[in-house]
Amino acid sequence: MTLGKCPYCGGAVISQKLTIQGQKVNLYACEHAKKERDVNDDYVFSSDASCRFRVYSNTFLRWNKRSLSEYEMKQLLNEGQIAVRLHGRKGTGEYFKYVIPDPEYGVSILWDTEVA
Secondary structure, three states: OEEEEOOOOOOEEEEEEEEEOOEEEEEEEEOOOOEEEOOOOOEEEOOOOOOOOEEEOOOOHHHOOOOOOHHHHHHHHHHOOEEEEEEOOOOOOEEEEEEEEEOOOEEEEEOOOOOO
């Protein structure tokens, strides 16, 4: 399923359902961010990969956000930023932060900016 345009190369961002270590996750990746297995059996970007935009839906798990939904990814691609709800370590404190695309990590949290 196509979610929108890649913020870096303009290619289509596609949603794929994967099972990684027994966990079902979605991978939101640019059509030009192709990976392949190398000689060490690791996944690396292929030689014809012209973009690196890839985001796993469980990327915010350490802040107790279970999943970045397809709707949230569409909104991020269309608007350039979204507000997400995160939780403290014990799941008690709740706070909102903006998320933006990041060329190295896929997405980044703007910790210094308050959500109005």
